[in-house]
Amino acid sequence: MLSVKHNEPVEFTEETLSKFAEIVARYPExxxxxALLPVLHEVQATYGWLxxxxxxxxxxxxxxxxxxxxxxxxxxxxxxxxxxxxYALEVCRTGPCCLVGAERIMKHIEKRLGVKEGEVTPDGLFxxxxxxxxxxxxxxxxxxxxxxxxxxxxxxxxSVDKLIEExxxxxxx
Amino acid sequence: xxxxxKFKVSIDGIPVEVAPxxxxxxxxxxxxxxxxPPAMCYYSKLQGSGGKCRTCLxxxxxxxxxxxxxxxxxxxxxxxxxxxxxEVQNIxxxxxxxxxxxxxxxxxxxxxxxxxxxxxxxxxxxxxLGYEHGLANTRYEFxxxxxxxxxIGDKVQLHMTxxxxxxxxxxxxxxxxxxxxxxxxxxxxxxxxxxxxxxxxDNEFSGNVIDVCPVGALTDxxxxxxxxxxxxxxVEAHRDCPTCSGKVTLWxxxxxxxxxxxxxxxxxxxxxxxxxxxxxxxxxxxxxVIEGPRNVKRTSVISLNHYAELxxxxxxxxxxxxxxxxxxxxxxxxxLL
Amino acid sequence: MxxxxxxxxxxxxxxxxxxxxxxxxxxxxxxxxxxxxxxxEVVEEVKKSGLRGxxxxxxxxxxxxxxLAKPEGVPRYLVCNADESEPGTFKDRYLMTHIPHALIExxxxxxxxxxxxxxxxxxxxxxxxxxxxxxxxxxxAKNAGFLGKNILGRGYDLELYVQPGGGAYICGEETALLExxxxxxxxxxxxxxxxxxxxxxxxxxxxxxxxSIAATxxxxxxxxxxxxxxxxxxxxxxxLISASGNLNKPGVYEIELGLPVEEFIYSDEYxxxxxxxxxxxxxVAGGSSVPILPANLILKTLKGxxxxxxxxxxxxxxxxxxxxxxxxxxIAFDEDQCVVRNTxxxxxxxxxxxxxxxxxxxxxxxxxxxxxHRIEFGHxxxxxxxxxxxxxxxxxxxxxxxxGDAAAWPVASAIRxxxxxxxxxxxxxxxxxxxxxxxxxxxxxxxxxxx
Numbered sequence: 001m002l003s004v005k006h007n008e009p010v011e012f013t014e015e016t017l018s019k020f021a022e023i024v025a026r027y028p029e030x031x032x033x034x035a036l037l038p039v040l041h042e043v044q045a046t047y048g049w050l051x052x053x054x055x056x057x058x059x060x061x062x063x064x065x066x067x068x069x070x071x072x073x074x075x076x077x078x079x080x081x082x083x084x085x086x087y088a089l090e091v092c093r094t095g096p097c098c099l100v101g102a103e104r105i106m107k108h109i110e111k112r113l114g115v116k117e118g119e120v121t122p123d124g125l126f127x128x129x130x131x132x133x134x135x136x137x138x139x140x141x142x143x144x145x146x147x148x149x150x151x152x153x154x155x156x157x158x159s160v161d162k163l164i165e166e167x168x169x170x171x172x173x
Numbered sequence: 174x175x176x177x178x179k180f181k182v183s184i185d186g187i188p189v190e191v192a193p194x195x196x197x198x199x200x201x202x203x204x205x206x207x208x209x210p211p212a213m214c215y216y217s218k219l220q221g222s223g224g225k226c227r228t229c230l231x232x233x234x235x236x237x238x239x240x241x242x243x244x245x246x247x248x249x250x251x252x253x254x255x256x257x258x259x260e261v262q263n264i265x266x267x268x269x270x271x272x273x274x275x276x277x278x279x280x281x282x283x284x285x286x287x288x289x290x291x292x293x294x295x296x297x298x299x300x301x302l303g304y305e306h307g308l309a310n311t312r313y314e315f316x317x318x319x320x321x322x323x324x325i326g327d328k329v330q331l332h333m334t335x336x337x338x339x340x341x342x343x344x345x346x347x348x349x350x351x352x353x354x355x356x357x358x359x360x361x362x363x364x365x366x367x368x369x370x371x372x373x374x375d376n377e378f379s380g381n382v383i384d385v386c387p388v389g390a391l392t393d394x395x396x397x398x399x400x401x402x403x404x405x406x407x408v409e410a411h412r413d414c415p416t417c418s419g420k421v422t423l424w425x426x427x428x429x430x431x432x433x434x435x436x437x438x439x440x441x442x443x444x445x446x447x448x449x450x451x452x453x454x455x456x457x458x459x460x461x462v463i464e465g466p467r468n469v470k471r472t473s474v475i476s477l478n479h480y481a482e483l484x485x486x487x488x489x490x491x492x493x494x495x496x497x498x499x500x501x502x503x504x505x506x507x508x509l510l
Numbered sequence: 511m512x513x514x515x516x517x518x519x520x521x522x523x524x525x526x527x528x529x530x531x532x533x534x535x536x537x538x539x540x541x542x543x544x545x546x547x548x549x550x551e552v553v554e555e556v557k558k559s560g561l562r563g564x565x566x567x568x569x570x571x572x573x574x575x576x577x578l579a580k581p582e583g584v585p586r587y588l589v590c591n592a593d594e595s596e597p598g599t600f601k602d603r604y605l606m607t608h609i610p611h612a613l614i615e616x617x618x619x620x621x622x623x624x625x626x627x628x629x630x631x632x633x634x635x636x637x638x639x640x641x642x643x644x645x646x647x648x649x650x651a652k653n654a655g656f657l658g659k660n661i662l663g664r665g666y667d668l669e670l671y672v673q674p675g676g677g678a679y680i681c682g683e684e685t686a687l688l689e690x691x692x693x694x695x696x697x698x699x700x701x702x703x704x705x706x707x708x709x710x711x712x713x714x715x716x717x718x719x720x721x722s723i724a725a726t727x728x729x730x731x732x733x734x735x736x737x738x739x740x741x742x743x744x745x746x747x748x749x750l751i752s753a754s755g756n757l758n759k760p761g762v763y764e765i766e767l768g769l770p771v772e773e774f775i776y777s778d779e780y781x782x783x784x785x786x787x788x789x790x791x792x793x794v795a796g797g798s799s800v801p802i803l804p805a806n807l808i809l810k811t812l813k814g815x816x817x818x819x820x821x822x823x824x825x826x827x828x829x830x831x832x833x834x835x836x837x838x839x840x841i842a843f844d845e846d847q848c849v850v851r852n853t854x855x856x857x858x859x860x861x862x863x864x865x866x867x868x869x870x871x872x873x874x875x876x877x878x879x880x881x882x883h884r885i886e887f888g889h890x891x892x893x894x895x896x897x898x899x900x901x902x903x904x905x906x907x908x909x910x911x912x913x914g915d916a917a918a919w920p921v922a923s924a925i926r927x928x929x930x931x932x933x934x935x936x937x938x939x940x941x942x943x944x945x946x947x948x949x950x951x952x953x954x955x956x957x958x959x960x961x
Contacts, residue, residue, distance in 0.1 A: 026671040028585070028628070031711055036693035037676045041635065052370050062693075067356045070369040074358040075695040075865075076676025078635045094597045095798055095855045096754040096841050132679065132859050133597040134636055137754035137839065138761045149638035224700035225868050227908055246907045252700045275904030279873035312897060315880045338866060357695070360678070362876045364866035
């Protein structure tokens, strides 16, 4: 993932632009604003988060006002408006998962990573936060990691430790 | 449907005939008086406004002549159109009164209640609403939501803490100005009016956001802390403006025009939107042709400030039209002397 | 074994591919519909089947379809609601993951019935893997000539697209979903106009849940009458139930409507009883927004009849002693769970997910959360309980969309049935921090009510 400083203008690569074009083609003529959410997902998958310049470039591409992009990006919780860790762990914290120990898992992650919810570890590898129901209640506790949104189910303290170790290894290689 | 078709509707038992497509709220406004539901977000001049604040909820006790079933829930009168034979209850329905009390309470729990230092006090719709429909005490015992004050441009201040998220200013920006740079960001009770990255709202009609704001969230910086509105005297005036109609209300304190606003009707809606030059740049009497004093509702705190008791404002003394309108009061004042 | 219509081939390896799905009789319903039935006949068939919307409201699907306005020269849209976000519900994820073609096939049938030439599947953004799965399935179906121009040579064109959401429960509300699909904030629209008249891009639109759309496949294959034979009264066919919480075998089950709740919880064919040998305390039967019921009331109605998994039986007793089928999110609580804490958790969820458009929901959900937090952490007072009931009443029915009701019901019902547990949190604030109230009397047999 690239990281973008706040004021650097963002220019999308040819590859990204062709993805955008493919998305825009799904909607009727003149309704290109419909592409906003999928396009923002693409941008976040590339840069790790949505900077203001990146959102401005999206607005320019879709021929809408920048405020229309900000309005949307701040409404939906999946969009990060601050840089995150390379691996952003999102743990479900809603009722059914809590019945089977999600709160315990979150405490464990906090202790293990040594950072509070929403913060990034000093090595930049991890950040974590509690999120609302991920629709995997029968397999709780669960967590997901973007941008592929891979799911890790039936979490235990041990499986979380193992996951963090694996990801740390993966980042090194 | 022929153009002269009228729907018969009754609101709190008072019959009225209106054109198809009229909303319950506007039908009630045709009747006027106490039975008009209050509206904090609806604005007849702004397309798409309304439905959000829920203060105008009413009960439809009979759907229509054809289908007399009552509507299962209270409906937002500003967005529900009438049907022929519809019967609506507003102040005659205890259910409506109770729900409205609830809505007012909700609107107030996170409101700072800083009326003593708010420029809107005296012409604030939330103040009126709270006075008429609210409880004297609050049941909310938690910290209230606060935001920092922001200047959006050099003439308008956004005090988000007071905002009730009526969206009117967003509609103004969409419908009156070429490019909208502010909007509603975030969601739920963290939603706020903002520009995201600091940007001035800068175009000829941006000042109208002040007039449409029902509370003191968007205020005129050129009037900031200058005076309480009930110490100022509204006077109607016009000028030949190349940009807008030039029809305004001037708010005098002595000889000085403290502020210029659009003219507002009895529901607090502006009659015609005005441009920023009229609003912010033309503040001497010589810029304007004075028409006469602004009629203010008797119940308004501003009307405590009569034009012609024993000391009419300087502008009245100098202006023939104003003297003519106030003739009766002058005579009465003379008798009292 | 009960009949299965949606998950018949769930255990067949490779059923997620077009090839295997087709071998197992997939896309027969599309062939039957396009070759032997007119669109109106398909609508009629779905009407006759008695299928009710599986997303939560339970509105008859065929009826919804027949309301679609059909002005000349205006496109019509079908949008599939796959924004599954109701806590306790995960059946659509399961279906899309394992049998994506069941949804694609249903989409083709439903689009044909409605005369839609472009249809969208709006999937919640967190289900990015399912987005990819569906995109692959669509490509496969298109390759095989079931999508695109002139499908099966019948002159019918259909393009199908998948749209990811961005993380907002509210987009499960159909008009918020349409706003989101138009690239806007997920603020529910003020109705009327209803989507059937003015929906996506102001065109007539039908929005249906994943399971409702997939259910049209067996309805067309087996015939409406066969489908309607399953179930009881106005609850026909089969339903996917997502079972979670303290169960031995949580997961997604396809049940025939009419199954006794007791059998669903305790039989080995389904949930296999309460985990760790504990006893059942309470159940939320249809996703977090429906009223919670204590064990005794979920197993038997107040009349003493066995409670069944049907829209009617679950609702028996109204809000006093009943609940709702909702989206079929079945959450079981064992004796160690705290109802107050769970109510606080759910309310936090609704507070977090309120779009903020209308004042009762925007302000009321946060207020309720704060009061519940205070009670849960031992600082509440008795008046807080009445305050909660009153605030929930001020929200319920007064909001633009049903999220207000969804936030109000769990609080009102938890207090109605578990008031003593709330009171214990207030009188024994310190003790409530160390232990839970336990099973108390919530599983005791009910006094039969004389009718």
